[in-house]
Amino acid sequence: MWFLVFTILFSSCDITIARVKYRGGDWYNDPSIIPNLAREINKRTTINAASNQRVITPIDPDLFSCPFIFLTGHGDIQLSDVEIECLRNYLLKGGFLYADDDYGMDKAFRREMAKVFPGLELVELPFSHPIYHCFYDFQTGPPKIHEHNNKPPRGYGLFYKGRLVVYYTYESNVSDGWADPDVHKDPEEIREKAFKMGINIVVYAMAY
Numbered sequence: 001m002w003f004l005v006f007t008i009l010f011s012s013c014d015i016t017i018a019r020v021k022y023r024g025g026d027w028y029n030d031p032s033i034i035p036n037l038a039r040e041i042n043k044r045t046t047i048n049a050a051s052n053q054r055v056i057t058p059i060d061p062d063l064f065s066c067p068f069i070f071l072t073g074h075g076d077i078q079l080s081d082v083e084i085e086c087l088r089n090y091l092l093k094g095g096f097l098y099a100d101d102d103y104g105m106d107k108a109f110r111r112e113m114a115k116v117f118p119g120l121e122l123v124e125l126p127f128s129h130p131i132y133h134c135f136y137d138f139q140t141g142p143p144k145i146h147e148h149n150n151k152p153p154r155g156y157g158l159f160y161k162g163r164l165v166v167y168y169t170y171e172s173n174v175s176d177g178w179a180d181p182d183v184h185k186d187p188e189e190i191r192e193k194a195f196k197m198g199i200n201i202v203v204y205a206m207a208y
Helices: 002-008 033-044 061-065 081-092 106-116 174-178 188-207
Strands: 018-020 054-056 068-073 096-101 154-160 163-170
Touching (some): 033 174, 061 081, 068 188, 081 106, 096 106
Parallel strands (some): 068 096, 096 163
Antiparallel strands (some): 154 163
């Protein structure tokens, strides 16, 4: 299992952050976010992250060579039955999915995850969960990067046999804070919170 391998090799592991391509929404938005996050991972940790994002679909045979995949967007997400099955197998065999609601994908994402794992529910993670403390310390869960509906940021997880296989941020917009500074014009302190949370997510996925 990948999570066991990366626990052993954590002092010098390589990773390519793959972005999930899907039908129905803007899976491609903010192309600078993964390269920027990779740069910060390489500066601050012993993980060696590839500087360019990899784009992958759930039915791509190379999916199983990617221990960490990322999904974001603003609207609909449509996965075929074959894609659902492939994504389920990927997660069962040790893969990790981080999804960040860029505002507007919540309903569709929850619907598709219910197909991936029938009978399992996304549950809000307690602030004590290691994903909030494994590298940087977040005492109150995911940071608020962008305001949309005046709701607090939330972090949810799907667990399979006790292992967190999907982490999902809602009303937080963590990945927007990774974009080039002129894209969203976020203050530096906000972007710093976003990078720290992103690093925590990757570190957790690789070490736990």
